[in-house]
Amino acid sequence: MKLNPLALLAGCLLSGLAVASPTPADFASRVPLEVSGNGPWYRLQLPIDVLFAARNGDLRDLRVFNADGEALPYSLRTTSASEKLVRSEVQARIFPLRGRSGSAAADSVKVVRSTAGTILEITPAAPAPDKQEVLRGWLLETGAGDLPLDRLQLDWTADADGFQRLRIEASDDLEHWRSLGEGQLARLDFNGQRIEQNDIALPGESARYLRLWWESPEQAAQLVGATLSGSRSSTGPIPMLWSEPLAAKAGAQGEFSWSLPLALPVERVRIPLEQANTLAPVMLSGRRDGNVQWTPLARGVLYRLPGEGGEITQEELTLPGTAVSQLRLQPDSRGGGLGGLTANLSVGVRATEVVFLARGGEPYQLAIGSTAVADGSLPLGTLVPGFDAKRLSGMGEARLKGALQTRNAAAPTVEAKSDGRWKRYGLWALLLAGVALLGLMAVSLLRGDRQQG
Known part of the structure; x- marks a missing residue:
């Protein structure tokens, strides 16, 4: 297929006139960053004033630059509730299990419990005339039984050193038992050296009772104490960013309204009450710029009332994040209003974190506030190959070095003017050169056609 030279040249010109990569001067606000810890990936939690400086609530107009003005790859991450494992220990109540040699665990005892399930008494079964009763094992009461058990530590003594092999079973009602496997204790002395094994690993299941039944030897060791431990998952609060109090505009019907710098996914609002003994049923509505209709977001009761030991207050409302x-x-007029002629409101939004890949020289800088750039963020799994949540804790940290440096978009700096002027000159020069080249090619093609004719 024969390519048309004119079409090819036009395509080159269009690609040359494409929008250039953004530079720091294209943004209304900038601030230097300082980094610490292990790179090359760094995490930066954005303060609320950075969000307010954006032109878009989804932060598409955010960039991170290096000292050479090159835009660095980055990803935006909205923080969520933190989860951590909390270790807990339980000192178990211990009860001896006696039975005749060779008997099974289920044949050996009768258990008497309270209505709450707590063990009151354990009565051994009567031994046969030809069988001697021995200590066969131990019953452990773990308390509430809601802790996932992963470790059992025993304080024990035995008539002789060696290995103690036992079977472990679990139950919540002392009637139905399930196996948790086997465990082994050991105490060995040799040449002045001692080896002890007092811990048994458990599979992480919760149970109200554990039964330890000795297999070898049949005579169980004497227990002095038993400690059970496990981990619970604890969920912390969602990290929130709060704005400074915003002054309200009072309406004729007793309502108050506030305008935000841009549309944000607000999840909470805080309205401090100035006067004591205030109780106000309220309805909070919201809308975006250009919409006439208000949408109800939350209903609640704000109050500041006396209580035991001091005041009790409710000054926050939870919103759906629209x-x-x-x-x-x-405010509902039946409650008497908020107790003042005006009201202040602080908005709470979920914290946002920037993860960027450092390249080139420092200092790095954050830039935000532009209506001309498209979203430049990458998925976190693309920015950090093989990413998992554990890698976040090992990344370096970045912090704002000072306050945002904001310039007036209507009066750009000399640097921005100069940079924009040279961009325009370059584009015009490229356009004129392309037009001249097109003219020359058109003349050449016309001459060729005449000669062929």
Whole structure:
């Protein structure tokens, strides 16, 4: 297929006139960053004033630059509730299990319990005339039985050193038992050296009772104490960013309204009450710029009342996280209002974190506030190959070095003017050169056609 030279040249010109990569001067606000810890990936939690400086609530107009003005690859991450494992220990109540030699665990005891399930008494079964009763094992009461057990530590003594092999079973009602496997204790002395094994690993199941039944030897060791331990998952609060109090505009019907710098996914609001003994049923509504209709977001009761030991207050409302740029609070007149002529409101949004890949020289800088750039963020799994949540804790940290340096978009700096002027000159020069080249090619093609004719 024969390519048309004119079409090819036009395509080159269009690609040359494409929008250039963003530079720091293209953004209304900038701030230097300082980094610490292990790179090359760094985490930066954005303060609320950075969010307010954006032109878009999804932060598509955010970039991170190095000292050479090159945009660095980055990803945006909205923080969620933190989870951590909390270790807990339980000192078990211990009860001896006696039975005749060769008997099974189920044949050996009768257990008397309270209505709450706590063991009151354990009565051994009567031994046969030709069988001698021995200590065969131990019953452990773990308490509430809601801790996933992964470790059992025994304080024990025996008539002789050696290995103690036992079977472990679990139950919640002392009637139905399930196996948790086997365990082994050991105490060995040789040449002045001692080896002890007092811990038994458990599979992480919760149980109210454990039964330890000795297999070898049949005579169980004497227990002095038993400690059970496990881990619970604890969920912390969602990290939130709070704005400074925003002044309200009072309405004729007793309502108050506030305008945000841009549409944000607000999840909470805080409205401090100025006067004591205030109780106000309220409805909070929201809308985005250009919408006439208000959408109800939350209903609740704000109060500041006396209580035992001091005041009790409720000054927050939870919202669904819908992006809004305006909020309106309507107090129920039956509650007497908020107790003041005006009201302040702070908005809470979920914290956002930037993860960026450092390249080139420092200092790095964060830039935000542009209506001309598209979203430049990458998925976190693309930015960090093989990413998992554990890698976040090992990344370096970045912090803002000072306050945002904001310039007036209507009066750009000399640097921005100069940079924009040279960009325009370059584009015009490229355009004129392309037009001249097109003219020359057109003349050449016309001459060729005449000669062929």
